[in-house]
Amino acid sequence: MRRLSLVLACALVAGLGIALLVAGRHDSAATGGTGLSVVGAYVPQPASPDVAAAYFTVRNNGGTAARLTGVRTDASHEAMMHRSDAGGGMQMVDSVTVPAHGSVAFARGGLHVMITNPRRLRQGDSVRLTLTFSGAAPITVTAPVTSVDYAPPGSG
């Protein structure tokens, strides 16, 4: 009897774990219905009260290239896509092409969304990001506000 309840308890814990994993995945990825999806979105807790950055990966499982035309956020009225360059500069990016059966990473030191004058963001908060595409429905994801020094596994 004790063994059975132990097995049951283990099953319950495992089931809960799977449910949480599934829920987590659901939260971090959103699909646009045209083979486009956004995964791994996060916003490091900003060190400056005046500016934050958002990072994510756009995947395109479809057979035609997609064009990301902008990103909106509930954290501020001002968000724009930028690319940092190796020479210490930064430039605005009007649109980003996501190749068919490919992906584009907005990642540290490269493409990023600059959020100007964000609301107060602290680790544990979340930020909604809405990515707009040319010829495809917008995709909204919820990005967790991470620690200031969070780096995704395997990232630069």
Next chain:
Amino acid sequence: MRSSGGRWRVCRLAAPILAVLMVAVVSVAGCGTSRPAGAAAIISDPATRSPYRGTVLQVPLKEPDVRLTDTGGHTFDLRARTKGKLTLLYFGYTHCPDVCPTTMADLAATLRQLPAAQQARIAVVFVTSDPARDTPGVIRQWLDSFNASFIGLTGPFPVIQTAAKSVGVPIVAPVTKGNDYQVTHGAEVLAFDPTDQLAHVVYTSGTTSADYAHDLPVLLSGGAS
């Protein structure tokens, strides 16, 4: 809105300085870090064994002889105050959304991994390239997000620019264009040896925390000399 015009101006300024730097580079250790496009001119020889994952300079750079103002509002003589410490120097600005906080965050994460005795022998120095907005107080608050021991310096822009230029870091005076405020930051972290106060190794903005964690103990052990 940002225009590419500003960027090209930066590049023009950067070109001669970078060219000198690049020629001085003797080797780049294979480290699995993808090098940014701008660093493609680095003359690398994967066969050359380097103890570092950073970029080794054949002609070392002298730590800038400059007096600036620290976040307490006091004069800070860079060479005098950092002598005896492995000094990691970076030029950036606090309103920078991506590279500057990422660089500071990676250095902070790296230091946390090191024994306290090693941490105590390292000085991380952030010099603003945007002194008009980066007051000592603003810099202090920003650096405290990463590590309260990081040193923050400001001063007249021409003084900062000259110091940056002396170590091959091209920064230009912030430019206001309409609503846009354009600033540049340094592209690398320079590591000055505790003893000779020369940078034998520099780190580009793509350097990972793991790379720093690999190199800093080697630098502390005098591996560069």
